[in-house]
Amino acid sequence: YKLQGSNGELFVLIISGSETVYVNGVVVERGESKDYIINYNAGEIIFNSTFPITSEMRITVDYQFSDRNYSRLIALGGGNYETDKLKIGVSVYSENDAKNQPLQQNLSTEQVQILANAGDDMSLMVAPSGVAELFNENRILYKKELTNGLEIFVFSNNPDDELFRVKFSLVGENLGNYILSSITAISNIYEYIAPISGIPQGKYAPIVQLIAPTKLQIAVLNGSYTPSEKTTINFEIAGSKTDLNLFSSLDDTNNDGFAGHLKVEQNIIKNDSLWNVNLLIDGNFIHDNFKTVERLYRAEFNRDWNIENPLGNQQLLTTGLQLFHPKKGMVSYQFEHLNYAENFNGNRHVIFADLHVNKFNIFSNSSVLNAKSNINTSSFFRSFNRITYTYNKGWIGTKLAVENNEQKNKTTNELTVLSQKFSSYQFFIGIGDSTKVFAEIGYKYRVNDSIRNNRLEKVNTSNTYYINSKIIQNKNTNLSLYVNYRTLKSE
Numbered sequence: 170y171k172l173q174g175s176n177g178e179l180f181v182l183i184i185s186g187s188e189t190v191y192v193n194g195v196v197v198e199r200g201e202s203k204d205y206i207i208n209y210n211a212g213e214i215i216f217n218s219t220f221p222i223t224s225e226m227r228i229t230v231d232y233q234f235s236d237r238n239y240s241r242l243i244a245l246g247g248g249n250y251e252t253d254k255l256k257i258g259v260s261v262y263s264e265n266d267a268k269n270q271p272l273q274q275n276l277s278t279e280q281v282q283i284l285a286n287a288g289d290d291m292s293l294m295v296a297p298s299g300v301a302e303l304f305n306e307n308r309i310l311y312k313k314e315l316t317n318g319l320e321i322f323v324f325s326n327n328p329d330d331e332l333f334r335v336k337f338s339l340v341g342e343n344l345g346n347y348i349l350s351s352i353t354a355i356s357n358i359y360e361y362i363a364p365i366s367g368i369p370q371g372k373y374a375p376i377v378q379l380i381a382p383t384k385l386q387i388a389v390l391n392g393s394y395t396p397s398e399k400t401t402i403n404f405e406i407a408g409s410k411t412d413l414n415l416f417s418s419l420d421d422t423n424n425d426g427f428a429g430h431l432k433v434e435q436n437i438i439k440n441d442s443l444w445n446v447n448l449l450i451d452g453n454f455i456h457d458n459f460k461t462v463e464r465l466y467r468a469e470f471n472r473d474w475n476i477e478n479p480l481g482n483q484q485l486l487t488t489g490l491q492l493f494h495p496k497k498g499m500v501s502y503q504f505e506h507l508n509y510a511e512n513f514n515g516n517r518h519v520i521f522a523d524l525h526v527n528k529f530n531i532f533s534n535s536s537v538l539n540a541k542s543n544i545n546t547s548s549f550f551r552s553f554n555r556i557t558y559t560y561n562k563g564w565i566g567t568k569l570a571v572e573n574n575e576q577k578n579k580t581t582n583e584l585t586v587l588s589q590k591f592s593s594y595q596f597f598i599g600i601g602d603s604t605k606v607f608a609e610i611g612y613k614y615r616v617n618d619s620i621r622n623n624r625l626e627k628v629n630t631s632n633t634y635y636i637n638s639k640i641i642q643n644k645n646t647n648l649s650l651y652v653n654y655r656t657l658k659s660e
Contacts, residue, residue: 219651225591225615225631229468238273238380239266247389257392262462266382268415274380281416284381288419291378298336298377304328309356311335321346321361322375335359337373345374381414385460391430399436405429411460426459444494449503451487457510474507474515475540475547475576475587481510489519498524507540515540515547530557545585547576563600568613569593575625583623590618590625601639608638629659 206215214230216222247260276284280296287293299322302310310332311322322335337347337359348371350360362370391405408427414420431452438446455465457480470476489503505517515538522533535552550573557566570593576585593615601607613633618625633655641648 219637219649221653221655223631223655225617231464231468233463238271239268239382240270240272241266254395255392256394257390260389261387263384263386265384265386266415268382271380271382274377276379280379284379284414284416286417286419287379287381287414288417289413290420294379294381294414295338295376296379298338298375299333300335302332302334304332307355308334309353309358316361316363322359323361324350324358335375336377338376338378339372340374340376342372343369345369345371347371347373347375349373381416384410384412384415385462386410387461399439401434403430403432403434405431407459409458409460411458423458426456428455428459429453441495444492444497447491447493449487449489449491453483453485455483455485457482473536473549474513474517474538475545475549475574476509476513477542477545477587478512479509480512483510484508497526498522500524512543513540514542528559530559531555544580545576545578547574547587549574549576563598564603565598567597568595570595573625584620584625586620588620588625592616605642606639608636608640610634610636627660629657631655631657 206217207213208215222228241264243264245260245262247258249256249258251257283296284294299311299313302308304310304326306326310325311334312325312327312330312332313320314323315321322333325332337357339345346361346364346369347359348362349357351358359373359375364370387407387409389405389407391403393404394402396402406427406429408425410425412421412424429452433450435448436445437448438444467473484507486506487503489501491499491501493499500522501520503519503521505519507513507515507517517536517538519536520533521535522531524531532555533552535554536550538547538549540547540549550571552569552571554569555566557564571591573590574588575590576587577583578585593613595611595613597609597611599607599609603609611634613631613635615631615633616627617629617631619628620626621628633653635654636650636652638651639647639649
């Protein structure tokens with residue numbers, strides 16, 4: 170879902186499968202996914218007390234903001250054509266800054282020339298910030314002095330001096346020659362500190378960061394073709410044009426990018442009352458220079474593949490088989506191959522099951538990854554499993570979750586910071602109707618491993634006991650009780 174806020178957009182990815190819900194990669198139970206409040210103005214996500222936050226959780230929040238520095242024209246449009254077997258759609262999107270209408274800065278001729286010479290390099294988009302100004306007792310002003318042949322700014326409140334209004338920017342420790350010397354009611358006062366052995370001693374500089382106007386244009390052609398009742402072909406081709414500096418023609422060789430997607434689904438066995446078998450082939454190609462407005466893949470994509478800094482054109486190929494029964498559920502296997510032309514190659518096997526056998530519900534989601542980059546090798550095993558038995562007045566079940574992620578540096582053969590391991594065992598029993606009045610008690614035991622002496626060793630264990638219940642639910646009253654008690658023991 171994409172949620173619109175007053176200060177921008179925030180994306181919460183919710184993928185539901187049976188009773189398991191993934192909120193941006195965090196496994197929560199159905200009903201708990203609504204247990205947070207998003208405050209857009211404060212930029213906060215607030216979880217309520219039925220969602221215990223511990224060190225064993227990962228919470229990923231995607232957000233998108235619009236940083237407008239120029240008047241911007243946004244345009245989009247499209248059309249589609251449809252027959253019995255063929256569907257085609259075309260869409261275009263464009264956002265273009267008006268480079269002659271800045272909103273946050275007034276660019277001088279000299280500053281425009283600096284942007285023209287900078288290309289796409291942000292570090293070159295800086296300009297001296299000193300501007301001549303008449304004496305004003307309500308302003309912090311500076312005069313110029315020569316020190317060791319270098320022209321510097323010195324604070325002055327003498328009306329007889331040639332004065333300048335100067336803006337100082339934070340450039341980083343030992344990267345500037347000025348320090349913050351005092352804070353006044355009007356503004357801050359900065360002081361020049363001479364370098365020692367050629368090393369700057371301050372972290373401020375009398376420069377201003379210039380913002381260049383940008384452009385992003387995307388065109389998409391997509392559709393589907395159904396040659397027969399058992400075959401479906403989906404396709405998509407997209408092109409993008411990105412210019413990070415409309416004032417400059419330098420560095421424009423990487424502005425254009427393209428991407429393609431082809432997906433073929435073939436029904437091998439089709440029966441309305443028995444098991445159905447489907448074959449899937451899915452291919453993606455993304456050029457290194459292709460840009461989009463929003464993310465293309467799930468929030469946990471980089472973690473699923475142990476990707477740190479992918480470079481080059483991307484290829485993602487997925488093939489698999491799916492067995493589906495209208496009453497008993499689904500089982501699927503997928504083989505995934507991911508390649509980045511310059512520094513990554515990986516293979517991933519994924520097995521998924523959601524079965525209903527008599528009074529048993531079996532849910533399993535497991536994956537095995539083997540990958541190589543230019544600096545690391547990694548293997549990553551993940552598995553989440555749940556078995557629930559439902560009887561007349563309640564249910565009983567167990568959960569098993571395991572992760573084992575080992576990434577090693579090729580040169581040193583040492584484990585990297587991404588390496589970790591855990592195993593979690595949970596038992597629960599409930600009575601009542603989980604959508605109305607009910608009570609469930611449960612216990613979870615978890616063991617966490619981390620890096621010690623270049624090995625994954627146990628660092629702590631936790632025991633969690635909980636009661637989740639809804640005691641009263643009628644037209645006038647709702648009464649719920651949730652109790653959670655957790656102990657953590659470090660090794």
